[in-house]
Amino acid sequence: MMNCKKHWAILIVVLMAFSVLGCLTVGTETPEPEPKGVQRCVMYEQFTNWHCGLCVPSETCYCPIVVNYYGYDNVAPLYYKHHTVLPVDPAFEYNPLENFARSVYYGVAFLPHMRIDGRWFPAQANETYFKNLIDERLALPANISIDASGTLFMNNLTGRVTANFVAEEDIVATDLVAQFALWEDDIPVFERFNQSAPNGVDPWHWTMWDMIPNANGTELWSGGTTAGASVELTYDFIIEPEWDIDKLGMSIWVQANSTQIIDQSHVVDEWDVFWDYDVPIVDPGAPDWRFVSFPIDATGNASSIFDDALWGDGNTTWDYIMWYDPNNPVDPWKTYMKGKPAALNDMPDINNTMGFWIHLTSNSGDQVLTVGLGSEPSGTLVQLFSGWNLVGYPAQNDSAYDVTQLIADTGATYVEGYNPAAPYRIEALALDNVLKRGEAYWIKVGSDTTWVVDW
Numbered sequence: 312m313m314n315c316k317k318h319w320a321i322l323i324v325v326l327m328a329f330s331v332l333g334c335l336t337v338g339t340e341t342p343e344p345e346p347k348g349v350q351r352c353v354m355y356e357q358f359t360n361w362h363c364g365l366c367v368p369s370e371t372c373y374c375p376i377v378v379n380y381y382g383y384d385n386v387a388p389l390y391y392k393h394h395t396v397l398p399v400d401p402a403f404e405y406n407p408l409e410n411f412a413r414s415v416y417y418g419v420a421f422l423p424h425m426r427i428d429g430r431w432f433p434a435q436a437n438e439t440y441f442k443n444l445i446d447e448r449l450a451l452p453a454n455i456s457i458d459a460s461g462t463l464f465m466n467n468l469t470g471r472v473t474a475n476f477v478a479e480e481d482i483v484a485t486d487l488v489a490q491f492a493l494w495e496d497d498i499p500v501f502e503r504f505n506q507s508a509p510n511g512v513d514p515w516h517w518t519m520w521d522m523i524p525n526a527n528g529t530e531l532w533s534g535g536t537t538a539g540a541s542v543e544l545t546y547d548f549i550i551e552p553e554w555d556i557d558k559l560g561m562s563i564w565v566q567a568n569s570t571q572i573i574d575q576s577h578v579v580d581e582w583d584v585f586w587d588y589d590v591p592i593v594d595p596g597a598p599d600w601r602f603v604s605f606p607i608d609a610t611g612n613a614s615s616i617f618d619d620a621l622w623g624d625g626n627t628t629w630d631y632i633m634w635y636d637p638n639n640p641v642d643p644w645k646t647y648m649k650g651k652p653a654a655l656n657d658m659p660d661i662n663n664t665m666g667f668w669i670h671l672t673s674n675s676g677d678q679v680l681t682v683g684l685g686s687e688p689s690g691t692l693v694q695l696f697s698g699w700n701l702v703g704y705p706a707q708n709d710s711a712y713d714v715t716q717l718i719a720d721t722g723a724t725y726v727e728g729y730n731p732a733a734p735y736r737i738e739a740l741a742l743d744n745v746l747k748r749g750e751a752y753w754i755k756v757g758s759d760t761t762w763v764v765d766w
Contacts, residue, residue, distance in 0.1 A: 348452025349479050353386050353445050354564045354576040357434065358393040358414060358424040361400045361500075361508035366423040368436035374516050376441055385449060387562040387576035388517040389492050393419055401504045402518050410519065412526035417571070429571040454480040455565050457577035463559070466587040466622055466683050468550040472523070472579060474563050476531060477541045485535055486568040488528030493521040493548055496558045503553065517560070523548050531565060556584060587622040587683035590749045594731060597674040602729035602736065603667055604703025606748040609685025610662045613647040616682055617669065623681025631670040634658060635701040663705040664693045666751025693762040695721055700754045704746045707766050715742045717754070721762045727753040 355377065359366040370390075377386050392403035392410050403410050413419075417426060423434040427444045435441075459474035476489060500506075500513040507513065523546045531542055550556065564576035588607045609616055619627040632647045636659075639645075647658035661667070663685070671680075691705040706712065714726050729750060730738040737753065746752065754762075 626676030
């Protein structure tokens with residue numbers, strides 16, 4: 312009996328040893344679980360006011376850290392204006408409802424009031440303290456990603472933003488909202504408002520002008536959702552003429568209303584900007600033929616680009632437009648006539664490298680032919696072919712570039728421009744004649760070349 316117990320004891324020990332070895336072996340072969348979520352962008356909100364002297368130390372400390380240390384890929388900033396005493400802060404006065412709504416949402420009772428991803432923290436003027444708050448949140452993956460783009464239409468001072476929200480994991484929360492806040496950075500206070508801020512802060516940073524569509528935000532996935540689900544939102548907004556579009560940005564974030572915690576944020580600070588352009592008419596008389604071009608980067612049908620009724624006041628009209636195609640010696644003149652069947656109009660899509668003869672039928676009102684819409688090019692390559700070319704001068708600065716420089720850059724042998732008093736309304740230009748945007752030119756070259764026109 313004792314021997315049986317002994318044998319059983321030995322067997323149990325051996326089995327335990329194999330079990331332990333087996334566990335160790337399995338443990339080394341099991342891969343570590345991959346971290347879930349995506350890289351977070353931390354939302355930094357601060358409530359301030361131009362009367363708030365206590366706000367100055369933290370703002371002065373934090374602003375350069377956001378710009379120079381983290382950048383907008385890591386931190387989405389936004390400053391609200393909290394109403395205190397008279398005179399009213401101009402930014403609060405511009406949008407009191409949404410500034411007040413966010414103050415109520417967070418229960419702001421004193422200034423400065425700071426939130427990091429929706430959580431309140433004292434606004435201490437301490438660089439290490441602020442970095443630690445940001446770094447702690449950056450270390451935590453977010454379960455939502457945001458991708459967004461924006462466009463500014465300067466012809467009617469409006470903008471449009473489109474954001475795509477993707478659930479990177481299953482979403483359990485049922486009270487998420489998407490928020491959009493348009494801000495302006497580096498606002499020159501005294502220059503803009505003709506008075507200094509009582510607390511001496513100048514310029515202002517990331518000042519909220521508008522929340523789109525409103526301070527309540529837009530509901531996302533009210534019943535929760537599964538990984539991979541996405542929502543795309545597009546909103547339009549107004550641009551004020553005095554705002555500096557180079558300093559406009561938009562902070563976008565997803566926030567849970569029950570906890571006020573922000574899971575993810577994003578910044579749009581680069582915009583596609585589209586402008587119209589007014590082609591000046593030298594003499595208001597019409598009907599008449601004019602020699603025109605446009606400098607903005609626009610491509611499309613002649614009737615849609617040269618559409619004064621759509622882009623301008625509608626009082627400059629035309630019926631016929633012509634362009635010379637140097638690569639078609641048999642049929643070089645390409646035309647578009649309004650009212651003519653499309654099959655009989657052979658004008659290709661037009662762009663800012665081309666010059667045109669256009670027959671105006673009327674020119675009253677502002678006496679300019681408004682062209683739209685296009686972006687401002689950083690520079691334009693104008694292809695010149697051996698022989699004559701009918702081209703534009705797509706430059707913003709048209710105060711110094713003359714025919715002498717054109718000849719040096721292209722090897723041109725003839726340069727001609729518009730003169731309504733000359734035979735055929737064309738004359739050879741003097742060497743010191745300065746080229747102008749909006750006008751068209753005949754340029755003759757001996758061989759194919761590319762003319763580089765700086766904006």
